[in-house]
Amino acid sequence: MTVTEHTGQSAMQSVDDYLSEVLAAIRPLPPRELGLDDADGAVLTQDVTAGWPLPPFDNSAMDGYAVVAADLAGASPQRPVTLPVRAEVPAGDTRRHELTPGGCIKIMTGALLPPGADAVVPVEWTDGGTDGGTDGGTDGQVTFDRPVEPGNAIRRTGGDAAVGDVLLTAGTRLGPVQIALLAAAGRGTVTARPRPRVMLISTGNELLEPGQPVSPGQIWESNSRMLAGAARQAGFTARRHPIVPDDKAAVLAAIEDAIAGADLLVTTGGVSMGGEHDVVKAALADLGTVGFRKVAMQPGMPQGFGMVGAAGTPIFTLPGNPVSAYVSFQLFVRPVVNVFQGLDFERPVSHRAVLAASVRSPRGRRSFLRGVLDRSAGRVTPVSGQASHQLASLARANALVVVPESVTELAEGTEVEVLELP
Ligand code: AMP
Ligand code: MG
Helix, strand or coil, X not given: CCCCCCCCCCCCECHHHHHHHHHHHCCCCCCEXXXXXXXXXXXXCCCEECCCCECCCCEECCCEXXXXXXXXXXXXXXXXXXXXXXXXXXXXXXXXXXXCCCCEXXXXXXXXXXXXXXXXEEHHXXXXXCCCCCCCCCCCEEEECCCCCCCCCEECCCCCECCCCEEECCCCECCHHHHHHHHHCCCCEEEEECCCEEEEEXXXXXXXXXXXXXXXXXXXXXXXXXXXXXXXXXXCEEEECCCECCCHHHHHHHHHHXXXXXXXXXXXXXXXXXXXXXXXXXXXXXXXXXXEEEECEECCCEEEEEEECCCCEEEEEECXXXXXXXXXXXXXXXXXXXXXXXXXXXXXXXXEEEECCCEECCCCCEEXXXXXXXXXXXXXXXXXXXXXXXXXXXXXXCEXXXXXXXXXXXXXXXXXXXXECC
């Protein structure tokens, strides 16, 4: 529990307490049988063991000639050995081409090693062979001027993994390579917790879709796209709800509508202290399952979190100002991805850096100032334009400078904590 300061207004909840409350309330999603096409970003709930050896059969690592190594013993440029080419085996050929001593078989990378062969000579080590004509090269010959070690350029059955080997452990997040491994091991499905699905809902009578003409008093809606992108970066699958007007019934209807296809709802707007115009707060306060509070931070003081609907779908109600919404998302929403997937939450990547300019911060609130972090120089420069509507300055920033609750001013040159923005 960190210090909660009383500012004369109602008590504020500390950033850390609020995050703990949120993390404790999220329940992991039930594991599902997922096809590999739906498994990207999912988290395994069981170890995956190899049901077949990998590779599943002895095969050639090179394009060349399968030989009996003993046939080439003593081969040299002075005393080259020439062998007849008895067959050609491309990758995917499932026929059995037995090799007997005194001949060789032309073989391609990944092709089944002919029984009887104990080495593959890369084509680069030969004279390239003579073409056997139109019948697949089976009556040509090839000349070798050096010996070959038994086992050369052969990929042995089970050389990557043996039957029963653990390929991936429970708790692994599946990325491209892990999914490739599952595919290579012949697994069409896995048991895993999928990426959580989040629905972004923007509220406000002033909001219009970009591309539409606006009148003074109206603005183009930006939060839902920003947060959908941030959610995808965080590991959610994300969708945007059509803009919701400032109307309690419309807000409740949008939430009702969104619940069916979402594991998490995130609204923006309508939660500040403005009374009847703050319709998200008004609509959800009636349900009694969403807690509205002031969090001791700047930007992003008004926060709501709780559960809605029969299934108790978690909902964040973020403030409407774009910078407040973004900072709130990174601090409180991003970490819940892991919890939904049964993993420990991850803290944002944090660095120490020296301030390139002095900064100010309100007493009793933790400030997250937008800055440009130069990691190699260990310096962070606060951007000009720290107000919570200033999206243009947020777009220039790559980090948040953390100013602790008890601090109201930091001089240029002070070392500070800096959170990397994803
Ligand atoms: P509110 O939290 O609804 O009082 O909104 C605070 C400020 O954020 C107002 O200036 C709104 O116009 C602005 N705002 C709210 N929602 C959005 C949004 N989705 N996109 C851009 N600006 C927004
Ligand atoms: Mg509003």
